[in-house]
Amino acid sequence: MNKTEREQIRRLVADFKQWGQRAADVQAWHHTVKDAASSGERNLRSRSVEIIRAGQAAWRVVPLQMNDTGIVMRLWERANLPVTTAGDRALLRLLTEDVPRAIAEVGPLLSVRRFFTGSARKQSADAAGESLRRHHLAVTGADGPTRLEQLGFFTAPVDPARLGFDALLDPALRFDLISRRTGPEPEILDRSVFEGLSEALAAIAKVVASEASYRSAARDAGEKVRHAEVQRLLQEMPVDALKAATRDRLRLGALSQAGIGTVQEVLNWGWSLQTLPGVGETSARHMLGAAQTLWQTTYDEMPVRIDINSRRPETTHLLRRLAEWDSCRQTRGASADLERAAELAPLRTAVRGETRHLLVIPTRTLAAAGLVESIQIVKRRAELLGASSASGPKGVGSDPWDDFLTRPADYFAMLSELGFITEDENAVHGDLPEEIIKAVRDQALSGEHLTASLRGYQSFAARFALVQRKVIIGDEMGLGKTIEALAVLAHLRSRGETHFLVVCPAAVVTNWVREVSSKSKLRAHRVHGPERDRAARTWVRDGGVAVTTYETLAWWEPALKELPDLACTVVDEAHYIKNPQALRTIRTNDLIARSDRAILLTGTPLENRVDEFRNLASYVRPDLTVDATDLSPRTFRRQIAPAYLRRNQEDVLTELPELVExxxxxxxxxxxxxxxxxxxxxxxxxxxxxxxxxxxxxxxxxxxxxxxxxxxxxxxxxxxxxxxxxxxxxxxxxxxxxxxxxxxxxxxxxxxxxxxxxxxxxxxxxxxxxxxxxxxxxxxxxxxxxxxxxxxxxxxxxxxxxxxxxxxxxxxxxxxxxxxxxxxxxxxxxxxxxxxxxxxxxxxxxxxxxxxxxxxxxxxxxxxxxxxxxxxxxxxxxxxxxxxxx
CATH class of the missing domain: 3.40.50.300 (P-loop containing nucleotide triphosphate hydrolases)
Structure with a gap:
């Protein structure tokens, strides 16, 4: 290699060293940007919380603070890094790995060491020099230096002032919580949406905790009633029952000789039984085991009864504890709202004073609007609890039996809530198919505008009506169809609906007006009688529940047709419209058709002919087909199930007293x-x-x-x-x-x-x-x-x-x-x-x-x-x- 060739190689080496340094800087810069973005992602992910609904994750929520704009910037920088092609990666690898090796090999020819280098090393250096010439020609020919400069700058200008949290929703940022998902779009919620949520959740938790002691006292009192009743039954149960419990393997002669005649007396003696003549340790253990088995069996089957003809001290004590719990609790009728509060509990600690926004990422089919609705419900419930704050029980009279006899249904509802009155789950579902039962279970029921407690079967009926939209509730008379319908109207009101209509016989208008006023926060309007015109105008203007009669519809029909939004029509004693040719049927059916929802209430869905009941079903579900060629009861109920729910008293009211005919x-x-x-x-x-x-x-x-x-x-x-x-x-x-x-x-x-x-x-x-x-x-x-x-x-x-x-x-x-x-x-x-x-x-x-x-x-x-x-x-x-x- 002559002098000229060496100078040429030196110039090539100088170029490669400059380009190599630039390539190394580009690689380091890319790694730094990506690492910073990944670190920001991990930071946001670690702060995120899951909101669970119906046992499944519904939303992932990420609290965002003001300084999180830096993370958004890092994600934006990563998204705007120049995209490296295969050629780019080959160029960078050439300049940072391959060329430095060639430069090292050609080094002996560029200094005085060339005089002392052996032929093999010279031959290798010559090959390296030739390689550098080829690489240099390839890099310059492909305009590599210009591409290196391009790889070292963002593809778009950075403007931090305009880069807000909304940028997180941009799929181009490739934020991992958003990019790897399907379903409804994520949203950013402003602080005004969740302002006060943590305080609301804390207030609700405090109220629930304060009520817990009264609830616990009521439960303990109920258990005492149960134990006392079990003891009375066992006191009357002869010791011969021990034989049945042990398949006649016990000899009870020693008990009779000792004057022990009942199972309760065996329990009272306890281990002292082994002191009796003829009774050893083994026999005593078997006798006590059989007696305890009978006690447990009796206890498991023992409901809590309130017998007005036998006012025992423990029952009076239970009524007093129930009255105290009822008077102090502020969450009556709020079970659905409390469910929402429980769902949002993870946000109580996640949302802090410095939180400015929430990133809501749906994980199922529920949009972010559902979470906003839950937040609003919880905040409103906290406001209601604050407005009705109570420090303890009030208004509990000297004799709780008087209050019980005035409103026994409320007491039975409380006993049901405490688990002392159980309901047959299958009976609660009526004849509904499994897919409808599942949908009903998943349906939320807001109690914001309801002031009465619901039994389990009543809540199920209300949710059934919400899921199926237009239905017949044919619960047997006495089960509370009115409160079931009211629960639907109250739920719809909490969702922003305003106008509801009840059509009923004249005899029950007063009862409906009373029920609406006493069991809900909805306003009742009596559109019947001399004041019907004024009441109708007020209802149209202000909303609420209009209660009218089949006969009054003839007068009101023209005005009702002008009403654009009728959220729900309730038709009470619906068997009044079984005849499709009757004018009142035609008028009522027109209302049902124009309403978003409809509930037909009747304890007597079938009087003389199944054809009449088919008529009722056609009003709410004209799409249902009832096969007239096979009208067995089983087929009929299966075909009508999507629109019909019926439960019987004996199935769901286990506390109902005896009916003697x-x-x-x-x-x-x-x-x-x-x-x-x-x-x-x-x-x-x-x-x-x-x-x-x-x-x-x-x-x-x-x-x-x-x-x-x-x-x-x-x-x-x-x-x-x-x-x-x-x-x-x-x-x-x-x-x-x-x-x-x-x-x-x-x-x-x-x-x-x-x-x-x-x-x-x-x-x-x-x-x-x-x-x-x-x-x-x-x-x-x-x-x-x-x-x-x-x-x-x-x-x-x-x-x-x-x-x-x-x-x-x-x-x-x-x-x-x-x-x-x-x-x-x-x-x-x-x-x-x-x-x-x-x-x-x-x-x-x-x-x-x-x-x-x-x-x-x-x-x-x-x-x-x-x-x-x-x-x-x-x-x-x-x-x-x-x-x-x-």
Whole structure:
């Protein structure tokens, strides 16, 4: 290599050293930017919290502080690093790895050491020099130096003043919490959205904790009642029961000789049993084990009962603890809101004073708006709790039994909340398929505008209505369908809805207005009667719950059609619209169709024909198909399940007192017989049904009724007397000795019916409410009565069931006695036979039953057919008797 060649190599080496340094700087800069961005990602990830809903992560939330803008800058820098191609990476590797090795090898030829270098080293250096020439030519030919400069600068200008937290939402930043996800878009929440959330969560936690002691005291009192009842039962259980528990492997002669006669006495003796003659340690252990097994079995099956006829000290103590808990707790009706507070609990420590924004990243199908809604609910609940702050129990009277008898349903709801009244989970679900049950369980239910406690089955019904949007709730009478519907309206109000409408019979308008006002924070408007015009205008302007009647719809229909947003229509006693041709059905169905949601309430969804119930279902779900060729009960319930929920009293009200039904067959007096024969002769069916009641004191039925009322007074009970006929009611009112209220008939103005019931409920024992079975058997709640008398059998099975359910319903604390007054050898016998057949049909289709031994029409008769058949039969029977007597 001559001098010229050496100078050329030196120039190449100088270029490569400059380029190599630049390449090393570029690589270091890229690594630094990436490392800083990754460190920022780890920082944000470590501060993030998961919000869980329904057992699954719903959102990941990252609190952002002001100095986190630096992290955003690092992520922006990483996103705007020049992208290195394969050629770029080859260039950098050449300049930082390959070329330095070649420079080291060519070094001996560029200094005086070349005179002392062996031929092999010279040969290697010559090859390295040639390699440098080729590399230099390639780098310059590809404009490598310019590319090096480009790799050392961001691809876009940096403006920190304009780089805010919103940049985190840019997919180009490749923030790992956002880039590796699918579903709804993440959002940045301003501090104004969550301002005060930590304080709200702390306030709710404090209130819940303060109530815990009262709740715990109530639970302890309930356990004492349970233990005392178990002890009383075991005190009456003979020791022979120990044999059953051990499959007759115990010899109990020694116990009898020692005077130990009950299982409780065995427990009282304990290990002292082994001191008895003939009882060793092993026998004592077996006896005690069997006794303890019986105790545990009895305890597990023992509900907490409140018996007003046996006011034991431990039960009185329980009622007082329940009253104290109820008076101090501020979270009544807020269970759904407390669920939201529990969900947001991780944010309580994550959100600090320096937090300015929240990055919300949905992890499922729930958008960030759902989290914002939860935050608002929790903040509002904290405000409500602060406004109603209480330092302790208030208003607990000297005798808690008085308060219990005034509102027993509230006490039973508290016992249910404490777990002392259990519900059959399958019964709560009715006949719903599993996919609907799952959706209902996942549905939230806000209690912000509800002031009453809900039983578990009631909460399920409300959530079912929310999930399915338009439904029939056919819960058996007495289960609280009104509060179930109110819970739906209250939930919708918390979601911003404003206008709700209740359509009901005139007899229950007052009751609906009362329920709305006493059990919710919604405003009720009575759009019925002389003030209907003013109430309607106020409702349209301000919103709330308008309560109107089927008849009033004819007047109001034009104005309602102009209302753009009707959030929910509730149709009470919905069997009133079973006839699709009736005008009230057409008007009501139009409202159902225009409402976002609709709830049809009826305890009697099926009266005579399944076709009528199919009509109701078509109003809420016209898309459902009911196969008319296979109308077995099982098929019918399966097809109607998406729109229909029904539960029975005996399935969900385990605390309901006994229902005792007695058919009292009475002979007819001479006066009764004469009047009955005359009615048969005239072929007057309705007169035949009344004949045995219209003779006053000369009537056997009236005499028996007077005895029933006297017995009720002695037993401290009140009585309801039902009849279909106004003339019978007037006769009863004149014939009874004690305080009589009524007759409550269809002619009594709706506003006065509840007042009549209220006066009756406050009257002394032995008081009687006389009511037409159609007017008094619908809508009204008359738990103050525990004796029901039905003067004559009715033509529909549901008519009597409705009437009985006015008294035998949630909140009733006494056993309910039902007396059916029936005349021997009369039209009553034929009607009872028909009634039994219809009731069986109702049970098959409307209840949970697998019986399918008939089609819907198998035992159905029209009233005209019934009249002809019964009158003809009675004429023939009386004629045959007359001929025999002659």
């Amino acid at each position: 007695v058919e009292e067959w009475l002979p007819m007096s001479a006066a009764d017989t004469a009047r009955y024969r005359a009615a048969v002769g005239r072929g007057n069916f309705m007169e035949m049904r009344q004949a045995a009641m219209l003779q006053g004191p000369r009537s056997e039925k009236v005499q028996r009724l007077i005895e029933i009322v006297r017995e009720a007074e002695e037993n401290q009970r009140r009585v309801i007397v039902f009849s279909h006929f106004r003339e019978v009611l007037d006769m009863v009112a004149r014939s009874l000795p004690g305080p009589v209220f009524g007759p409550l008939t269809g002619s009594v103005p709706a506003s006065q019916r509840q007042q009549m019931v209220d006066r009756f409920s406050l009257a002394r024992h032995g008081a009687v409410l006389v009511a037409q079975i159609v007017a008094g058997g619908v809508g009204l709640n008359i738990q103050s009565a525990s004796v029901v008398v039905i003067c004559e059998p009715q033509l529909k099975p549901t008519t009597e069931a409705q009437a009985i359910a006015r008294a035998h319903r949630m909140g009733q604390v006494q056993s309910v006695q039902v007396h059916r007054l029936l005349s021997e050898d009369s039209v009553d016998q034929r009607i009872v036979e028909l009634l039994a057949g219809k009731k069986r049909l109702f049970d098959d289709f409307a209840r949970v039953s697998d019986m399918a031994d008939s089609t819907p029409e198998a035992v159905d008769l029209s009233e005209a057919e019934l009249v002809r058949e019964v009158v003809a039969a009675e004429r023939q029977r009386l004629a045959e008797r007359a001929s025999v007597e002659a």
